[in-house]
Amino acid sequence: MEEEDYVFKVVVIGDSAVGKTQLLGRFTKDEFFVDSKSTIGIEFQTRTVEIGGKRVKAQIWDTAGQERYRAVTSAYYRGALGAMLVYDVTSRRTFDHAARWLRDLRAHADNSIVVMLIGNKADLAHARAVAADEAAAFAEDQGLFFSEASALSGDNVDAAFLALLHHIHAIVS
Ligand code: GDP
Numbered sequence: 001m002e003e004e005d006y007v008f009k010v011v012v013i014g015d016s017a018v019g020k021t022q023l024l025g026r027f028t029k030d031e032f033f034v035d036s037k038s039t040i041g042i043e044f045q046t047r048t049v050e051i052g053g054k055r056v057k058a059q060i061w062d063t064a065g066q067e068r069y070r071a072v073t074s075a076y077y078r079g080a081l082g083a084m085l086v087y088d089v090t091s092r093r094t095f096d097h098a099a100r101w102l103r104d105l106r107a108h109a110d111n112s113i114v115v116m117l118i119g120n121k122a123d124l125a126h127a128r129a130v131a132a133d134e135a136a137a138f139a140e141d142q143g144l145f146f147s148e149a150s151a152l153s154g155d156n157v158d159a160a161f162l163a164l165l166h167h168i169h170a171i172v173s
Contacts, residue, residue: 005054009044010161011061011109013072013088013101015094019120022151023086024060028162049162051169051171058165069139077108081168082115084160087135089119089148090127095135102142114167118160119148 012020028045044061061080066072077083086103087094097116105115117139119130133149139146145163149156 003055004048004057006169006172007057008058008081008165008172009059009061010084010164011076011080011082011167012086013063013067013105014084015068015088015091015097015101016065016120018086018088018091018094019151020084020086021062023084023118023120023149023157024062026151026154026157028060049165050161051166052173054169054173056165056169057163060085060161072104073084074108077105077113078098079096080113081172083109083113084100084116084118085144085161086118086120087130088121089130089135090121090124092129095119095130098138102144112171114145114164114171115143116145116147116160116164116167119146120151121146122148123150123153 012024014020024045028047044059046057046059048055048057061076063072083105085098087098117135119135136146147156147160151157151159
């Protein structure tokens with residue numbers, strides 16, 4: 001197998017049950033696992049993509065449930081070049097907690113980390129509790145990229161991860 005030119009560590013953070021594991025699974029394997037908790041214990045998954053003629057291996061870390069105990073440690077953030085900060089568009093609480101996750105990230109991660117706010121479960125339009133405009137405004141204010149997505153339908157999942165990887169690439173190359 002060919003060697004990659006870059007390895008980008010990306011962490012996925014956000015409240016429990018917002019769909020972090022599903023998003024990661026969708027991007028790395030294009031699958032939606034109904035029994036997502038079977039992945040506990042897996043630290044990261046990878047997918048190699050080509051960006052600007054270079055082979056970039058995305059190494060995407062899952063909290064594997066640590067966030068339940070607010071035990072996401074500095075080791076989790078160490079060396080991360082990107083972060084997906086996920087909330088659930090049907091849960092106002094998970095969006096309100098995004099500010100807290102951002103503080104955590106700012107305290108532990110490198111200053112230059114590229115962060116994308118993701119409003120997941122966009123397929124559940126009837127149950128929406130957070131307007132896209134409001135999240136976009138928060139993201140702009142905080143210097144984050146923003147996208148809604150659905151790990152269930154697959155909508156915007158690849159696009160969001162690839163955008164994050166392109167932004168990281170623009171910084172490191
Ligand atoms: P995590 O705790 O943040 O890793 O969340 P999971 O990935 O385990 O997902 C939590 C629950 O939300 C599971 O029941 C998933 O099937 C469901 N889920 C995840 N993503 C989506 C989505 O995009 N749409 C819908 N409708 N359900 C989702």
